[in-house]
Amino acid sequence: MATLAMLSLPGREVVLRRAVADDVPAVVALLAADQLGAGRDGIRSEDDHRAYLAAFGLVDADPAQLLVVATEGEDVVATLQLTFLPGLARRGALRAQLEAVRVRSDHRGTGLGSALVEWAVEEAGRRGCALVQLTSDKTRGGAHQFYERLGFVASHEGLKLTLPR
Amino acid sequence: MATLAMLSLPGREVVLRRAVADDVPAVVALLAADQLGAGRDGIRSEDDHRAYLAAFGLVDADPAQLLVVATEGEDVVATLQLTFLPGLARRGALRAQLEAVRVRSDHRGTGLGSALVEWAVEEAGRRGCALVQLTSDKTRGGAHQFYERLGFVASHEGLKLTLPR
Numbered sequence: 065m066a067t068l069a070m071l072s073l074p075g076r077e078v079v080l081r082r083a084v085a086d087d088v089p090a091v092v093a094l095l096a097a098d099q100l101g102a103g104r105d106g107i108r109s110e111d112d113h114r115a116y117l118a119a120f121g122l123v124d125a126d127p128a129q130l131l132v133v134a135t136e137g138e139d140v141v142a143t144l145q146l147t148f149l150p151g152l153a154r155r156g157a158l159r160a161q162l163e164a165v166r167v168r169s170d171h172r173g174t175g176l177g178s179a180l181v182e183w184a185v186e187e188a189g190r191r192g193c194a195l196v197q198l199t200s201d202k203t204r205g206g207a208h209q210f211y212e213r214l215g216f217v218a219s220h221e222g223l224k225l226t227l228p229r
Numbered sequence: 230m231a232t233l234a235m236l237s238l239p240g241r242e243v244v245l246r247r248a249v250a251d252d253v254p255a256v257v258a259l260l261a262a263d264q265l266g267a268g269r270d271g272i273r274s275e276d277d278h279r280a281y282l283a284a285f286g287l288v289d290a291d292p293a294q295l296l297v298v299a300t301e302g303e304d305v306v307a308t309l310q311l312t313f314l315p316g317l318a319r320r321g322a323l324r325a326q327l328e329a330v331r332v333r334s335d336h337r338g339t340g341l342g343s344a345l346v347e348w349a350v351e352e353a354g355r356r357g358c359a360l361v362q363l364t365s366d367k368t369r370g371g372a373h374q375f376y377e378r379l380g381f382v383a384s385h386e387g388l389k390l391t392l393p394r
Binding site for chain 2: 088091092095101104105112115116118119120122123126128129131145147149150151152153154155156157158161163164185188189193194195196197198199200201202203208211212214215216217218219220221222223224225226227228229
């Protein structure tokens with residue numbers, strides 16, 4: 065499996081790599097363990113599993129997407145999705161977007177989340193992006209401060225519209 | 230050129246279509262006419278033109294991107310970029326993202342912007358998206374209210390980090 069990086073966390077061996085289909089249950093477990101994801105995500109049936117695998121197939125086939133898992137030993141301890149967005153604005157700047165950043169609850173406050181996001185910002189730079197962007201639910205206490213410590217500026221409103229399925 | 234839709238605006242003939250390379254100067258003019266884009270965008274040299282054309286090439290080649298122009302007669306009067314983002318969150322939901330929504334200043338307040346964004350939301354639904362999302366600079370007075378009237382909820386902080394070029 066393609067290693068992207070080792071995170072420099074003292075005394076630990078955390079490997080970043082591109083997610084594979086076998087990681088889907090572990091990634092969904094991280095999404096479902098989240099306060100906001102609890103009602104939205106989880107694999108409770110074969111149908112659920114198929115839906116997530118189909119979505120993984122779309123992500124994996126799209127060269128603009130990079131779904132990353134952080135592993136320690138056999139465990140998937142964190143994940144994020146990086147998307148590279150071309151556009152005309154800002155003199156044709158490429159943007160990187162972070163979605164679905166999740167760190168397993170027993171690994172929070174250990175520097176793992178910061179190291180993961182810092183890696184993503186560096187990767188965006190290596191790919192020639194001019195901007196990294198993300199949105200964070202306003203009910204997530206502490207998340208904005210976490211990103212602001214990493215250099216992000218909360219300059220925008222993030223607006224969402226849910227469509228009927 | 231591929232017409233996507235006619236906007237239903239009484240007494241007007243506004244056509245939406247996929248942007249082509251020849252539209253790039255008009256789209257950049259809309260970006261540059263914007264209060265925030267004024268310092269960031271504009272074609273002042275052949276180098277500028279080449280940079281925008283290269284970015285247009287990336288957008289146009291990516292099946293997840295749809296750069297739209299609204300035309301009235303010969304004029305490009307509005308633009309937006311729709312991106313379709315696969316992901317695992319929300320049971321593998323496809324998201325649509327709006328970027329670079331711009332309406333020519335003399336066409337604001339005419340219902341054109343609303344009709345354009347409503348079309349984009351409908352298009353997202355037709356493509357099976359579960360969510361439409363965008364961010365709007367907090368200094369843009371009135372923009373959030375505009376989107377809230379169209380059903381968007383300002384539930385998120387939009388965080389950005391500018392990378393050195």
